[in-house]
Amino acid sequence: DGGITQSPKYLFRKEGQNVTLSCEQNLNHDAMYWYRQDPGQGLRLIYYSQIVNDFQKGDIAEGYSVSREKKESFPLTVTSAQKNPTAFYLCASSTPGTEKETQYFGPGTRLLVL
């Protein structure tokens, strides 16, 4: 079955530690996205990538980094510079252009700070 997988489901970060969240899709989508979800705030865009080896900052990119070396993969690193990383992180993908411009979401990773 085609879909988006995110791992791990839960992730614990210690102070000063960088952690990486995995996102993989087998939908052959060109674009991938990372969102952060906090209670009462909806979803906010962290980074997005339209094609391999290219990505752009979203609305809340500070303290995060990404790479897009393969079409299928878009890992997100939460760096020690992100002072409030506790949140639910959602990855999505799409193929932009008319009716195909629909984002499909993975199951999410919950990041907690120890």
Place this chain on the structure above:
Amino acid sequence: AQSVTQPDIHITVSEGASLELRCNYSYGATPYLFWYVQSPGQGLQLLLKYFSGDTLVQGIKGFEAEFKRSQSSFNLRKPSVHWSDAAEYFCAVDGAGTYKYIFGTGTRLKVLA
């Protein structure tokens, strides 16, 4: 700037009752509009979408939504709610070609047996 407003943070309905969740958007042209549903601890599932054409769109799980340009609204409806519909619902707008969705803050639906 684009924005999406979901005025109701929480809604409670009895099972079998009808449901309408409100969504208002701000955008200069006709946007692409979406409704997603999220169960606790899960990702978002697409319920329906509007790009163009017929302003009444049908989605999965018996949901429908109507695009009203004059009111800048895209309200979600269901004629008879089931207990399994209890979840959080998000409206989103995409300025065509921007690759960026703007999400509302969500409406949490509680269903009474």
